[in-house]
Amino acid sequence: MAITPRDKKELDQIYSDYSTKYEGRKEDYFALLHLTKKFKISVNEAAPCVAFGGRDYGIDAYWIDRQGRNLYLFQFKWSEDHNQFKESLDRISKDGFDVIFGERSPDPNQNDVIHRLKADLFEHQSLIDRVFMHFVFKGDTDAVERSTGLADRQETLENKRHLVRHFFDDRSVDLRVDFISDIPKPGAPAIQARFEIGFSDTVCRTTADGKRAMYLGFVPLVDLHQIHKTIGQRFFSRNIRSGLSENTPPNRKIREALSDIVIRCKEMPEVFTFNHNGVTLAAERLEMQDGTATITVPRVLNGAQTLNSFAKFIEDSEAVLSSTERQDLLQRITVVAKVVIDDPSSDFITRVTISNNQQNPIEPWHLRANDRIQCDLQDRFAEQLRIFYSRQENAFQNMTWEELEELEITETKDLRIRPLAQTFLAVQGEIDRMSRLREVFEQQKWYEDCFRGSYLKGDPRRIILAYKVGLVLGTVMRKLEERAAQWLEYAITRSRNLTWAMLIQGMLNDEHHLRDLLELYGNDLRKAADFKEYLGTLAIGKIYPVVNAVLKADEGYKSKISEERYSFLRTKELFRRCMDEAYNRYEWSKKNF
Numbered sequence: 354m355a356i357t358p359r360d361k362k363e364l365d366q367i368y369s370d371y372s373t374k375y376e377g378r379k380e381d382y383f384a385l386l387h388l389t390k391k392f393k394i395s396v397n398e399a400a401p402c403v404a405f406g407g408r409d410y411g412i413d414a415y416w417i418d419r420q421g422r423n424l425y426l427f428q429f430k431w432s433e434d435h436n437q438f439k440e441s442l443d444r445i446s447k448d449g450f451d452v453i454f455g456e457r458s459p460d461p462n463q464n465d466v467i468h469r470l471k472a473d474l475f476e477h478q479s480l481i482d483r484v485f486m487h488f489v490f491k492g493d494t495d496a497v498e499r500s501t502g503l504a505d506r507q508e509t510l511e512n513k514r515h516l517v518r519h520f521f522d523d524r525s526v527d528l529r530v531d532f533i534s535d536i537p538k539p540g541a542p543a544i545q546a547r548f549e550i551g552f553s554d555t556v557c558r559t560t561a562d563g564k565r566a567m568y569l570g571f572v573p574l575v576d577l578h579q580i581h582k583t584i585g586q587r588f589f590s591r592n593i594r595s596g597l598s599e600n601t602p603p604n605r606k607i608r609e610a611l612s613d614i615v616i617r618c619k620e621m622p623e624v625f626t627f628n629h630n631g632v633t634l635a636a637e638r639l640e641m642q643d644g645t646a647t648i649t650v651p652r653v654l655n656g657a658q659t660l661n662s663f664a665k666f667i668e669d670s671e672a673v674l675s676s677t678e679r680q681d682l683l684q685r686i687t688v689v690a691k692v693v694i695d696d697p698s699s700d701f702i703t704r705v706t707i708s709n710n711q712q713n714p715i716e717p718w719h720l721r722a723n724d725r726i727q728c729d730l731q732d733r734f735a736e737q738l739r740i741f742y743s744r745q746e747n748a749f750q751n752m753t754w755e756e757l758e759e760l761e762i763t764e765t766k767d768l769r770i771r772p773l774a775q776t777f778l779a780v781q782g783e784i785d786r787m788s789r790l791r792e793v794f795e796q797q798k799w800y801e802d803c804f805r806g807s808y809l810k811g812d813p814r815r816i817i818l819a820y821k822v823g824l825v826l827g828t829v830m831r832k833l834e835e836r837a838a839q840w841l842e843y844a845i846t847r848s849r850n851l852t853w854a855m856l857i858q859g860m861l862n863d864e865h866h867l868r869d870l871l872e873l874y875g876n877d878l879r880k881a882a883d884f885k886e887y888l889g890t891l892a893i894g895k896i897y898p899v900v901n902a903v904l905k906a907d908e909g910y911k912s913k914i915s916e917e918r919y920s921f922l923r924t925k926e927l928f929r930r931c932m933d934e935a936y937n938r939y940e941w942s943k944k945n946f
Contacts, residue, residue, distance in 0.1 A: 632656025814875025
């Protein structure tokens with residue numbers, strides 16, 4: 354999949370031949386090269402459809418295939434890194450499609466290719482039946498399939514199809530978004546987006562403006578299970594949780610109820626429907642015909658634990674489910690299903706998700722699970738370190754080994770959203786907020802300060818190193834308590850957040866050992882004994898003397914300790930003073946990732 358010398362030679366040659374005529378950057382000529390090859394056209398035919406020099410709303414080129422009745426839109430990256438498409442996708446979703454297919458007028462300072470595209474669209478409007486948005490690069494499309502951040506953005510862009518259809522006089526013009534390797538692997542399967550399910554006794558309710566609809570009816574569990582098997586955890590990507598542990602009482606009861614019906618034959622299949630609350634799905638589109646529904650891009654909003662429990666039951670009982678009688682019983686188990694038709698990434702769907710998950714407590718971090726920064730963090734840890742980040746509660750526990758292997762996850766433990774937030778706050782010195790996580794996730798500014806976009810850059814091993822301090826902090830705190838002077842012992846036990854933050858600064862300022870620390874302990878989540886020993890030595894040798902000196906030097910602090918008032922230990926001001934003292938003693942400066 355790498356960029357070969359032959360690829361580079363072709364790009365160099367076409368740039369050399371035509372750069373004087375068309376100008377622009379060398380990378381722009383990747384678009385020209387691709388169009389001439391794909392559509393077997395001349396450079397002169399392709400060039401007017403290429404954006405040379407940027408300023409293009411994220412559309413690098415276009416082509417109208419009159420014979421095939423297709424419009425092709427392109428974004429190109431002369432790179433093997435699929436993550437470079439993320440900003441382009443954001444721009445196309447935010448601005449590009451609204452300018453091309455909506456009512457927004459293009460900025461006159463933008464590239465002329467947008468004006469030519471719109472002129473060609475108006476001229477050939479009745480000719481086009483399909484729109485393809487192709488993101489073309491030199492990398493591995495399998496890596497794209499594993500990317501949560503790109504999947505989220507792709508879904509957002511695909512949900513702009515209402516603009517496309519409105520532009521083409523409400524004809525059923527299809528929109529498809531694909532990532533294309535310029536060195537394609539033959540036979541790479543596309544992710545299935547449309548599914549047929551049984552859907553009986555349905556009723557439909559629409560909003561007054563007709564923009565949203567909800568279908569209510571009965572769906573066989575096996576049909577939902579088949580979708581789950583086909584697209585895996587992507588089925589739950591819009592849920593705020595990924596299902597509770599399989600050993601919780603509700604999940605055990607679900608499996609027991611299934612056993613009573615299918616294996617022990619103690620209950621009729623219809624009883625399950627009476628005893629179950631049902632599931633809620635979101636979908637872009639639903640078409641009904643003779644008791645069968647074809648749904649496009651289905652996502653579970655509520656019911657993940659039901660489907661996970663059903664999958665666990667099927668797995669555990671596979672040996673006894675092969676008979677025709679038992680298969681028939683399985684087919685007859687239905688649940689009440691609500692299918693909400695709207696953009697699955699919309700705020701409306703988020704509100705529906707929250708409202709349908711009230712049976713279990715909803716925490717502020719649950720509501721952030723599908724934020725763009727969380728999806729991008731999941732990609733970063735998976736791609737760089739092969740570590741799974743559970744932005745959704747219980748996501749890792751509900752992944753099969755096959756799914757983890759497909760994602761190329763090698764670490765046997767997962768990063769979790771709350772301790773990751775505390776890690777970020779610790780490195781920032783916001784030790785007061787480390788104990789106020791609800792507010793951090795609820796207040797937008799605090800949340801954005803905590804989960805900074807800059808953390809998507811740089812070396813992710815630094816984040817892992819800081820995160821692991823929290824995993825082994827109990828051991829370190831016990832060593833500190835044993836070392837502390839009697840007057841300071843109880844204060845030290847309550848300085849957990851301060852110690853976490855200072856240990857991170859100590860590691861990041863340890864120029865002699867930092868490279869080795871990253872290499873040895875920054876690639877996994879193991880609680881290595883040597884790492885705990887290093888932190889213990891750092892805490893006793895450097896952190897304790899700093900904290901002791903700061904507290905002894907301030908009569909106010911000493912008075913509060915004697916009165917057993919310890920809340921000051923969780924203040925940003927104390928962290929600042931400790932860092933000043935650490936600078937005086939060791940020349941530490943406050944560092945970030």
